[in-house]
Amino acid sequence: MITAPTIEYFALAPLLIIFGAAIIGVLVEAFAPRYLRRAVHVPLTLLSLVGAFALVILQTIRGVPTTPAAMGSVAVDGPTLFIWGTILVLSFVSILLINDEEQFVPSAASVPGSAEEEKAITEGAAHTEVYPLALFAIGGMLLFPASNDLLIMFVALEVMSLPLYLLCGLARRRRLLSQEASVKYFLLGAFSSAFFLYGTALLYGFAGTVDLVGISRALAAAGGTETLLLVGTAMLGVGLLFKIGAAPFQAWKPDVYQGAPTPITALMASGTLVAAFGAVLRVFWVALGNDSWNWQPIMWGVAALTMVVGSILAITQTDIKRMLAYSSIAHAGFLLVGVMAVGEKGQNALALSGLLFYLVTYGITTVGAFAVVTLVRDPGGEAWHLSRWAGLGKRSPKLAGLFAFFLLAFAGIPLTSGFFGKYAVFRSAVAVGQGWLTGLVVLAVVASAAAAFFYVRVIVLMFFSDPSADGPTVVTPSWATSTVVGFSAFATVALGVFPQPVLDLAEKAAKSLFVQ
């Protein structure tokens, strides 16, 4: 007699809504006439995100579950709900950007510059599959940090990544770069997935289970010197660190961010990063928390390398999106500092709340920055070369001012949200009271100073250089894009001046830590 598994439908409802809407989206693609599709997709997508967000709020109010859902395979706990809320908000604003029809290719399968493509453009074709694809990716992002066993986590990883590989190749301009980005991302992503899966297998060999809590128990019983455990941890780490773009696995990030359509870049740089950090935390804290003295030294090196590589290579970039990609790498390094700040329960909660807050601030500012990038255009698409941004401050002071503000937030100047994000994470690392971690914080602030250089360089270009005669035009933003920019700017100011409410939320979410 096999008892049926119990599924906590209410706890999983946000996931189910997103996946359900994605499947309906596929059906719309199959059955709705072409002219109707966009009109159905946009409200469907946005409403499902709002619905899922409302359910997350409802669950938070009704009390956070203290046991994992779905027979222990999905953990809907405080941190998960916070991460879900963050991802849903970030996805909502990214979808608003995606809604801008200028961004996507009319016919992805046709050769760039061919007659077929011409035909598709004149016919007004459009890939409305973008919406369900994005929803699947978002669903994967939600499941990834919530998975409580390694197999579910792998499934989530793939559900999240596969649509993104495809979406990366759909940029309307600079088609070859976009396709190159897509292929690179796919190949490297497949490699990293393979690493992740192999690591899972080895850890299964060590612990006899793929359950995160089970691995933790096995660790407590066996000690931390088994070869299977060490190799498995390393492989799992490669797979996860690849997703957050930590050095030395960062090579894909600039290429992919540059080639992908900018709204997709915004989604990846915000939502995927948040999801991936959630997963990193869950694996390293829940499953491997008892083994921290084994992975911390490696993680130290990775974090240091990531910050240095991100900050220094960004200086040499001439493409605005590549520069933001390296900035994202540097930020991943700063976040990794917090991942190492483990200790007592209170210390863990401190580090976790700091990381959660940092992820919110960074995600929102990133979406805002990329939204501005979509608005500055040359005849051939976005004005990607940095030199084209020269003198923008004179031509459209408001937009340039907003972008400068986002850059200052990335640099972590006080009175912007970025400052408190960095502060929260660095504080938790210093609170551990270990010299090696405090040293890393010092390295992190030195890297921040180096990173400030390239942010400031863009501000110098925009405000202190004279505009060229044939400079880029700033298009009048659609209501959606203005909403995104406005929201990001508002949040960046509000969280920079009065961060307490969100800090409270993050603290509350982090207090119970991950369910065991």
Add this chain to the structure above:
Amino acid sequence: MTAIPWLSILMGVSVLGALGVSFLKNDKVAKQATLGVSLLVLVLAVVMTVGFSPNGDRFQYAETYDWIPSFGVHYAVAVDGVALVLILLSAILVPIVVLASWHDAEQGKRSVRTYFALLLVLEAMMIGVFAATDVFLFYVFFEAMLIPMYFMIGSYGGAQRSYAAVKFLLYSLFGGLLMLVAVIALYNVADKNSFLFPELIGAVTDPTTQKWLFLGFFIAFAIKAPLWPVHTWLPDAAAQAPAGAAVLLVGVLDKVGTFGMLRFCLELFPDAAKWATPVVIALSVIGIVYGAIVAIGQTDIKRLIAYTSISHFGFITMGVFAMTTTAASGATLYMVNHGFSTGVLFLVAGFLIYRRGSQFIADYGGVQKVAPLLAGAFLIAGLSGLSLPGLSTFVSEFMVLLGTFERYAVPAIIGTTGVILAAIYILWMYQRTMNGPTAESVAEMKDLNGRERWVVAPLIALIVVLGFFPKPLLDVINPAVKESLVNVKVTDPAPVVAVKEGQ
């Protein structure tokens, strides 16, 4: 009296004024509004100063509200005598700078109202940074005030402006970020769940920890001050900034560094400060002599003034770290006097440069004959720069040297050579620009107009009055400095020759 939140009002008026000015359409109205707002702030600051009782509590006009309870951060402001005089200095300099910069922003065809709005934002932050009694709040102002200054230099400065602006920002940011680590560590080590300055005094007892934290704070302040050898950003920034911004940069912003040393480095980490004293005094003495010698060799008027300031900041840090009442009071008085004297020097130099369109000394000559008032103002400003007795800087420089001599005789003696060198760089610059045959290029130069006289006159009056009668300022400064030094646990050395009763 205690119910009125004076400091918040001062900042609030400036910030609201900045917002209002940035929305004005007419440039002329924007300038007048800025002047009006800054004068209002000055009046309020003067009223506040009058209500301050020098021998009352150390911190007055205190306001404390929770800002970010999770981080233990408060919006806490209050002034002691030292902070008060520096706030007063800022409040006096801003309207003068506004008046002096009347046409500065127009040259580059850049937004005039943005420039004046930035000035007011900067004023609010200058008041905030001196008033903050929460270490975190101080840090926030310390870093945030870089941004308006950065834009003022970068958008409105000279030919090399963007290089100078970036250099200024990165130097300061680097120091500031190191300080951030120290701020975080201070919070954790003290374990008080609070950043309030009075609670943190004496909280760090372990000598090694003190030394590390001291270094974090000190490097930031040394860059800000700037102390030799991290001074190299100042000549660039000051030379490229518009004259008005240069006044605020050198006159007020740099004082944050020396103020921070006195307030935070000494009081929070007294043992570490004593440990570091020999090095700091040595660096100060090097700064005094080096700044003066390099100033002599300058060909650019603004760079020359910047280097004289490096020399003067050497005196100030020497006075702070001598840790005697006389020296520390003298250093504080020096901060104020230097603000006025360098301010007028920069402004008059700015008028000169505006007329001729060149910063180079070689382009001038015999200006005195065509523009006697301008030359006269320049001379008085210069003489106060070289600390002529009877002018205010003399009092403070003398006090610093005297106070330092009580404890460190040799550095004080070497430092005295700075006074002699000052005479060379000032008088030689005056001679080359103002005396001699009138150069053709300046033959048509107009003398100071009404607006410019209004800029120069108050400053010169202050320099002369404070030169003869510094007592009111010292009455405010002395008690605060004494209380600071009590926290550092130092006592003034006994005089070598005993004072005999009845003589």
